[in-house]
Amino acid sequence: MANITDAKLSGHSSLDDADDSHNAISIEAKKRAAEIPWNPKMHQQRGVSDWVVDIIIWVVLALVVIAVLYPMWFVVIASFSNPRLVATGQVTLWPRDITFAGYEQVFADDRIWRGYLNTIIYSVVGTAVNMIVTLPAAFALSRRDLRGRRPIMFLFTFTMYFGGGLIPNYLLFQQLHLIDNWLVYILPGAVSVWNLIIARSFFETSIPEELHDAAQIDGMGYFGYFMKIVLPLSSAIIAVLGLYYFVGHWNDYFTGLIYINNENKYPLQNVLQSILLGAQTAATGTTGSGVSAVAQQQLADQIKYGVMIVSTAPLIVLYPFLQKYFNKGVMIGAVKG
Amino acid sequence: MSTATEQTVSPVANHARSGNKVKAKTGKGSSVDNNKMNFKTSMRRNWVLYLMLLPAAAFIVLFAYVPMYGLQLAFRDYDPLKGITGGKFVGFKYFQQFFDSPQFWDIMRNTVFISLGTLILGFFAPIILALLINQISSAKTKGFVQTITYMPHFISTVVIVSMINVFLDPNTGMIGKLFPNTILMENPNAFAPIYWISEVWQHCGWNCIIYLAALSAVDTSLYEAAKMDGAGRLQLIRHVDLPTIMPTCVVLLIMNMGSVLAVGFEKVWLMQNALNMPSSEVIATFTFRTGIQGFQFSYGAAIGLFNTIINFIFVVSANYISKRVSNTSIF
Numbered sequence: 226m227a228n229i230t231d232a233k234l235s236g237h238s239s240l241d242d243a244d245d246s247h248n249a250i251s252i253e254a255k256k257r258a259a260e261i262p263w264n265p266k267m268h269q270q271r272g273v274s275d276w277v278v279d280i281i282i283w284v285v286l287a288l289v290v291i292a293v294l295y296p297m298w299f300v301v302i303a304s305f306s307n308p309r310l311v312a313t314g315q316v317t318l319w320p321r322d323i324t325f326a327g328y329e330q331v332f333a334d335d336r337i338w339r340g341y342l343n344t345i346i347y348s349v350v351g352t353a354v355n356m357i358v359t360l361p362a363a364f365a366l367s368r369r370d371l372r373g374r375r376p377i378m379f380l381f382t383f384t385m386y387f388g389g390g391l392i393p394n395y396l397l398f399q400q401l402h403l404i405d406n407w408l409v410y411i412l413p414g415a416v417s418v419w420n421l422i423i424a425r426s427f428f429e430t431s432i433p434e435e436l437h438d439a440a441q442i443d444g445m446g447y448f449g450y451f452m453k454i455v456l457p458l459s460s461a462i463i464a465v466l467g468l469y470y471f472v473g474h475w476n477d478y479f480t481g482l483i484y485i486n487n488e489n490k491y492p493l494q495n496v497l498q499s500i501l502l503g504a505q506t507a508a509t510g511t512t513g514s515g516v517s518a519v520a521q522q523q524l525a526d527q528i529k530y531g532v533m534i535v536s537t538a539p540l541i542v543l544y545p546f547l548q549k550y551f552n553k554g555v556m557i558g559a560v561k562g
Numbered sequence: 563m564s565t566a567t568e569q570t571v572s573p574v575a576n577h578a579r580s581g582n583k584v585k586a587k588t589g590k591g592s593s594v595d596n597n598k599m600n601f602k603t604s605m606r607r608n609w610v611l612y613l614m615l616l617p618a619a620a621f622i623v624l625f626a627y628v629p630m631y632g633l634q635l636a637f638r639d640y641d642p643l644k645g646i647t648g649g650k651f652v653g654f655k656y657f658q659q660f661f662d663s664p665q666f667w668d669i670m671r672n673t674v675f676i677s678l679g680t681l682i683l684g685f686f687a688p689i690i691l692a693l694l695i696n697q698i699s700s701a702k703t704k705g706f707v708q709t710i711t712y713m714p715h716f717i718s719t720v721v722i723v724s725m726i727n728v729f730l731d732p733n734t735g736m737i738g739k740l741f742p743n744t745i746l747m748e749n750p751n752a753f754a755p756i757y758w759i760s761e762v763w764q765h766c767g768w769n770c771i772i773y774l775a776a777l778s779a780v781d782t783s784l785y786e787a788a789k790m791d792g793a794g795r796l797q798l799i800r801h802v803d804l805p806t807i808m809p810t811c812v813v814l815l816i817m818n819m820g821s822v823l824a825v826g827f828e829k830v831w832l833m834q835n836a837l838n839m840p841s842s843e844v845i846a847t848f849t850f851r852t853g854i855q856g857f858q859f860s861y862g863a864a865i866g867l868f869n870t871i872i873n874f875i876f877v878v879s880a881n882y883i884s885k886r887v888s889n890t891s892i893f
Binding site: 285290292293296297299300359361364390393413472475478482501529530 | 608611612615627629630631632633635694695697707708709710712714717718719720723724733736739795831850859862870873874
């Protein structure tokens, strides 16, 4: 994404032109305005149409917010409302007839706990390895005195657009004994070129070169400089990369589907899939006889809502803490400054 | 990507940077211009840097370039005993098999239809949303809208698809009930629109961050000048905001072009069922079904290679066109 910066740079010439012409016009306009500062017609017209535009913008944005928020909100309230009321459409804005039967079933399910544990292991270890591999490499590639930087960068970037594809990957993993091995979550995706580029442009633009000169005078090598000076200044990029990698691991369904056959090694997403989208629901067999099929189906639905919440909860908890880095992070990768 | 940009787009910027550097160096009395030293000297001096680069490079070679080497399987019969490179060379047999297969045109049509719609909606929606959000003057409200619209981006595909199932359920789902004559998830005609809309729902907010960042860089004097000229708010958007984010739009469009034939596997796979299959089978799912589940490794490799090459052609040509038209390129 670093190119957007450069794209901006290239676009600069035209922007500058626009700038100039606007300035020219504005000077003229200022002159005109100075001559007739009270021109009431102009002001009035602008006022009314702006007012209309304002309202339209607010209405559209309000609709967007509702459209995005409501489905998520509904899942939340449905997860602890009476399933019968949910199924008949009587739960709309607030939870009704609160019950935790769904959550009880969810937490009684061994598969969920095991999946949770697996996902936590894969995500934490995976993210740690990601950071240990990506950050130093990004730093090295950000140094202009690294000979061969361009060809190396090209070899990295090329893999974003061209790759072996599913089958050669699968056969390679088979040879490396990664099938049904938890390391398949850690090693193949150890470095994401995209994240590498983001980190590289952060190091290039946000760490002043003077620091390196000073570190050199102090007799520090590159590694010392990286560990003691660059990293402490890079909390923003560490947070962003950590977030991207962690969410990627947490939500990974593909790897489990293709490379893991042993259900005990399934991460949460694959467990979810079998509960949420599988034919057999968790409720079947766990509820006693005497409960009608309809009620059973409704409980199964509630379990689904509960599972959705439980699996997403950690990310929701992290969300407010990481939110301030979102804009920063994307900007680092995209637009300098 | 950025290597290339440096060559094509920003020679000026590079120049300026290295110029600064030279100045700084001479100021401190250091005479060596690092850019000019040869590889051996660089190795000796900067071996630490190469060492820091080594793990990432090793992973890329092993997990990206080795599979590329394995692509020759597409031109060979797979022989489990002799491995990937040991089978008999059969040329384009498996490509031909794919082109001749009865599903070929359906799969191609589905893939292009689903991804093209995603591409178009996914291109315009974030731009519009960013322009709208940018109109909010209160920082608090702006933050609120952003927080809400980013949120779905972090929900996993599995949960998204089950949410789709819940809401489209013909008996209990809020949206499903509006269509009494059909079961949406099983209706082949509804598959692509459901896919598009849910994609926009999930990623529109997140994808608009980049445009908001570009918009925050607008010189406010431009607004003042335009207002002086009597421009209303819509005109400000059209003549100031839009030109500002245009280069960003172009780059993102090129990058997305590369995915014209790369519909995300996970979501389609999870949304598929026997009834919507005629319109939901795409190249990625077909590759998985035949290659992995059906153990036809050579056939699967050929389909995968075909897909990759088409995507690659799209990226390169989109890049070329944009370089000619707007002087913006990614490599």
